[in-house]
Amino acid sequence: MRIKLPPALWKALYPACSGTRQSPIEIGLVSVVLDLTLESLDLSAYEAHPVGNNWTLVDNGHSVQFSAQFNAPPQIQNGSLGTKYVLTQFHFHWGATDDRGSEHVINGTRYPLELHLVHRKFNETDAQSTADSTGLAVVAVLFEIATGTETANPHLEPLISAVSQATIPNAPVTVTLPDMKLADILPQSPSYYRYLDSLTTPPCAEAVVWTVMKRRVKITETQMQIFRSLRVPPEPTPASDRSLHVEAGPPEVLVDNFRPTQFSVGRVVRYHPEVYLVFVD
Ligand SMILES: [Zn+2]
Numbered sequence: 686m687r688i689k690l691p692p693a694l695w696k697a698l699y700p701a702c703s704g705t706r707q708s709p710i711e712i713g714l715v716s717v718v719l720d721l722t723l724e725s726l727d728l729s730a731y732e733a734h735p736v737g738n739n740w741t742l743v744d745n746g747h748s749v750q751f752s753a754q755f756n757a758p759p760q761i762q763n764g765s766l767g768t769k770y771v772l773t774q775f776h777f778h779w780g781a782t783d784d785r786g787s788e789h790v791i792n793g794t795r796y797p798l799e800l801h802l803v804h805r806k807f808n809e810t811d812a813q814s815t816a817d818s819t820g821l822a823v824v825a826v827l828f829e830i831a832t833g834t835e836t837a838n839p840h841l842e843p844l845i846s847a848v849s850q851a852t853i854p855n856a857p858v859t860v861t862l863p864d865m866k867l868a869d870i871l872p873q874s875p876s877y878y879r880y881l882d883s884l885t886t887p888p889c890a891e892a893v894v895w896t897v898m899k900r901r902v903k904i905t906e907t908q909m910q911i912f913r914s915l916r917v918p919p920e921p922t923p924a925s926d927r928s929l930h931v932e933a934g935p936p937e938v939l940v941d942n943f944r945p946t947q948f949s950v951g952r953v954v955r956y957h958p959e960v961y962l963v964f965v966d
Contacts, residue, residue, distance in 0.1 A: 692944050695887050702889035707947035708882035709788035712897065712954050717878060720955035725875050726764030726824075726896060730757045731868040740865070742847055743857040744915045747886065748942055749848055750776040759867055761804055761822060764957075765879070766894060770804035770822040775867075777801070778885075779912045781940035787827050788885050788943045789897050796901065797909055798828035799943070802867070815890040819881070822894045826871060831903040838902050840869035845908045854918040854939075872900035879955045885944040899956075915939040 696703035735753030742751045752774040759772040779798045780786025787799035802824040805814045814820030831837045843865040850858050876899040883891040916936045 690887075695889065699887040699889055701883070701891060702887060704883065704889065704891050705948075706882050706891040706952075707889060708885050708893065708895060709790070709944060709946055710880070710882065710952065710954075711790040711946045712792070712878050714792045717954045717956045719958060720879075721958075722765070723879060723955055723957040724763045724765045725957065726766075726877060727762050728759065728868065728871070729762065730755065730759045731871070732866050733757060733759060734863070734866065738861050738863040738865075739859050740847060740862055741857050741859045742851055744851040744854045744939065746854050746918050746939065748776040748778065748939075749851055749912070749915055750774050751844075751847070760807070761824065761896075764877075764896065766822055767819070769807040771807050772867075773803050773805050775800060775802045777912060778943040779909070779940065780943070781913060781938075783830055783906070783909065785941065786943060788946075789825055789827065790946055791827070791897075795943075796827040796829050798904060798912065800826040800828070800870070802826070815884075815888070815892050817892055819894050820892040821884070821890075822896065824871075825895065825897040827898070827901045828904045829901045830906055830909070835903055837905045837908065838870065840864075840866070841902075841904060841908060844870065845911050848915070849911050851915060854916050870902065872898050872902055874898075874900040874959055875957065876900065876959045877957050879957065880952060882952075899959075913938060913940050 733755055735755050740751050740753045742749055760769050762769045777798060777800055778786060778788050783797045785795045787796035789799065804822040806820050809817060809820055843862045847860045847862060850860055878897040878899060880895050882893050882895050883889050884893060917939045919936060
């Protein structure tokens, strides 16, 4: 039976959720440390297409999650990560309205959508990576609504059309997306925030090197509505009610799937800038 456990109660089942290194956090710009020793993040095979251009996605009741088989899977390296990390899946967090949805809060602002590209240390298994304090590397991308004369990222369309096909919760669908490359979805600027923390869903393993891209990607209101039309699985009808032919209510929409920000005092967020200043004689 599916039980909806609010974030404040996760710690009852998953003790790590009450740890001191929990995500997400508010990144207040005054507490961010500019760190010129942070290397640029290198994305490799982010231009690659999966085998057959096929992506599998599922509305798992908590998010919409994409995965695919690659001959050479996308990887991240450098970026002061120390080693290579291989993409395992990506998923989103979003809100019912434009004023909320992202997990990370930047200087008091919560954005309507956040993408998490989840990578595992290249030589570890799933179990090993969640037991390793740097076993996972998640790249977070924040989205904001295009307003006025701004245009949304045109490369989002294949991804949004795929999301619109995830109409049945917990039923994976495979879609062929010859025009989708992950590199096209990311912001073009290399600047990012870096901190060490945890998964934002149970078991809340404190195993994540977070890279939060500073520049946002533009999305339209219409595209946001596609995420907001996803559904959570229906609650099972108790056996005692089945004979009563109780009418099921309308399915519940999947929105506001973000965790509240966690205690972040004393934690250091480092910042890799847009450009380096180079001083010459
Ligand atoms: Zn996430």
